[in-house]
Amino acid sequence: MANLKEIQRQxxxxxxxxxxxRAMKLVSTAKLRRAEExxxxxxxxxxxxxxxxxxxxxxIQCNKVGGIDNRCFLENSAPQVVDIIFVTAxxxxxxxxxxxxxxxxxRLIKDYENKNVKIRLRGxxxxxxxxxxxxxxxxxxxxxxLSSAPDMQRSSEFMTRSINDFKEGIVDAVYIVYNGYKxxxxxxxxxxRVLPVNVEGYDCEEVKNxxxxxEAQDEEKMLDSLVTKYAEYNMYYALIDSVAAEHSxxxxxxxxxxxxxxxxxxxxxxxxxxxxxxxxxxxxxxxxSGVESMK
Amino acid sequence: METLQLEVLTPSGPIYxxxxxxxxxxxxxxxFGVLPQHVSLTTLLQAGVVDVHKEDGKTESIVVNWGVVxxxxxxxxxxxxxxxxxxxASEGDIAKALDEAKALINSVGDSNAMIASVSARIETMxxx
Numbered sequence: 001m002a003n004l005k006e007i008q009r010q011x012x013x014x015x016x017x018x019x020x021x022r023a024m025k026l027v028s029t030a031k032l033r034r035a036e037e038x039x040x041x042x043x044x045x046x047x048x049x050x051x052x053x054x055x056x057x058x059x060i061q062c063n064k065v066g067g068i069d070n071r072c073f074l075e076n077s078a079p080q081v082v083d084i085i086f087v088t089a090x091x092x093x094x095x096x097x098x099x100x101x102x103x104x105x106x107r108l109i110k111d112y113e114n115k116n117v118k119i120r121l122r123g124x125x126x127x128x129x130x131x132x133x134x135x136x137x138x139x140x141x142x143x144x145x146l147s148s149a150p151d152m153q154r155s156s157e158f159m160t161r162s163i164n165d166f167k168e169g170i171v172d173a174v175y176i177v178y179n180g181y182k183x184x185x186x187x188x189x190x191x192x193r194v195l196p197v198n199v200e201g202y203d204c205e206e207v208k209n210x211x212x213x214x215e216a217q218d219e220e221k222m223l224d225s226l227v228t229k230y231a232e233y234n235m236y237y238a239l240i241d242s243v244a245a246e247h248s249x250x251x252x253x254x255x256x257x258x259x260x261x262x263x264x265x266x267x268x269x270x271x272x273x274x275x276x277x278x279x280x281x282x283x284x285x286x287x288x289s290g291v292e293s294m295k
Numbered sequence: 296m297e298t299l300q301l302e303v304l305t306p307s308g309p310i311y312x313x314x315x316x317x318x319x320x321x322x323x324x325x326x327f328g329v330l331p332q333h334v335s336l337t338t339l340l341q342a343g344v345v346d347v348h349k350e351d352g353k354t355e356s357i358v359v360n361w362g363v364v365x366x367x368x369x370x371x372x373x374x375x376x377x378x379x380x381x382x383x384a385s386e387g388d389i390a391k392a393l394d395e396a397k398a399l400i401n402s403v404g405d406s407n408a409m410i411a412s413v414s415a416r417i418e419t420m421x422x423x
Contacts, residue, residue: 041308048304048374052337052365152306152377153402222339226363229376233306 004279007272011265018261024093025254032184032247039181039240046237049230054199056223062204070220071167072196072227079172081118083162084108087178087238088128089246090148095256097187097249098127101179104189108177109137120171122162124239147246150239152232159235163228166195176234181244185252190241194234197227297331298350303357303373310378311347311357318371319346320364335367342403343413345373356381356420358396358413360403377402381420393417 061068068074086105088098105128109119122141123129129142141161146154165171174195182188301318303311319328321343340362347355362375379396383389400413 038307042306044309045304045306045374048365048372052363052374056337156376218338222337222363225339225361229361229363229374232376236306 004272004275007268007275011268011272014261014264014268018258018265021254021257021261025251025258028247028251028254032244032251035240035244035247036181039237039244042237042240046233049226049233053197053223053226053230056219056226057197057199058204060219060223070223070227071169072224073199074196076172076196079117081120081171082112083120083122083165083171083174085122085159085162085174085176085235085238086124086128087147087176087242088123088125088131089242090126090145092127093253094246094250095253097179097246097253098125098131100187100189101177102128102131104191105177108175108191122158124158147239147242150236150243152236155236155239156232159232160228163195163231174231176238178238178242179245179249180238180241181248184248187245187249190238192234192238194231195227197230296350297369299329299331299333299369299371301347301371301373303345303359303375303378305375305378310375310380311355314350315371316348316350318348319344320373321345321359322364329366329371331369333366333369333371337363337365339363340373340375342400342410344416345378358399358417360399381417393420 057068057070057073060070084105086101088101092098105121109121112119121132121137121139123132123139124143125147126144129139129144132139141158143154143158146158162171162174166174173193176190176192176194178190179187180190296316298314298316299318301311301313301315302309317328317330319326321340323339323341326343340359342360343358345357345359347357349355357378357380359373359375360377362373364374365372377399379392379399381389381392381396383392396417397414400410400417403410
């Protein structure tokens with residue numbers, strides 16, 4: 001009989017877990033919808049900013065003797081120091097979501113170390129920070145509780161430190177590594193170079209035909225200001241994209257957990273019924289054999 | 296009547312998207328107005344108030360903390376970092392928007408004279 005009670009206890013515990021995972025899935029679904037919406041609205045800003053930057057950079061490149069000389073636009077083929085910013089979630093229970101980012105960061109670090117490039121790691125999100133702390137990888141900057149609630153001001157503050165180092169020449173390139181949202185069931189890992197800015201070719205014909213009014217001394221100043229915002233914005237976008245991906249990953253993980261719990265309850269029920277049947281059979285045999293011996 | 300198409304974009308989404316009769320912008324070198332058929336121009340904005348004069352004669356104010364404006368072919372695109380539109384269905388909503396606007400301006404904090412003048416403008420809006 002003890003066995004029966006044990007199985008019953010297990011069934012109860014598993015179905016309680018199932019309730020929790022199902023609730024978590026529903027919460028993630030609701031949060032995902034909101035995060036997705038925010039990311040979509042935010043993309044408009046990105047398009048316009050990129051367009052304005054390309055336009056001004058193009059003008060400087062084509063009109064100035066010697067081309068553009070802003071550090072933020074110069075390709076550096078042999079960087080000495082590289083900043084890697086990674087974004088992970090603050091919480092677990094979202095499948096391989098965090099691990100994918102961490103693996104990508106480690107791969108990147110290894111690649112650069114082979115080329116004798118110094119890496120400076122800046123971390124966002126508790127999970128990634130804990131991992132690198134545990135493995136005794138040094139980080140120069142760490143921020144928690146930002147990836148679960150992206151905030152433009154806080155992300156800008158964080159990014160400014162990296163941007164300033166880049167402008168001063170301490171760092172030669174800045175990368176952001178994060179797991180982004182592709183669709184409800186897939187996440188996509190992004191390794192984006194924020195600085196120097198990637199500008200795809202300059203079209204001088206277009207610049208000549210442009211009717212844009214701009215004073216030459218303004219161009220440089222504007223570009224500088226824009227690039228800062230561009231980098232800050234990229235950081236912010238990585239955060240909101242990552243939060244959407246986190247929720248979609250958690251949704252999936254919790255869905256799988258709910259299904260597994262369901263299966264487990266079913267098999268436990270079968271086990272329970274078998275045990276009960278067995279107990280009844282044993283009792284019957286005992287009674288019958290008792291009657292038989294009395295004869 | 297001719298109108299221009301105005302778009303005010305922030306990293307968290309558009310805050311204004313629609314036609315306008317004219318718009319007044321806080322440029323780096325002083326406030327300037329834009330009417331339809333304005334010459335193409337791209338310039339920086341400083342913290343201040345964007346006044347949108349709408350088709351129905353009403354004016355809507357949007358407080359911004361930084362920005363870039365691109366004007367081309369009757370289309371005005373304002374890219375801003377943080378923006379608060381002073382509008383709302385009730386007085387409570389508007390008061391809340393004004394408080395947010397003040398907080399936004401105070402967070403800029405490089406030039407005190409500028410903050411004071413913008414704050415003063417926000418205060419006068421509060422009395423209307």
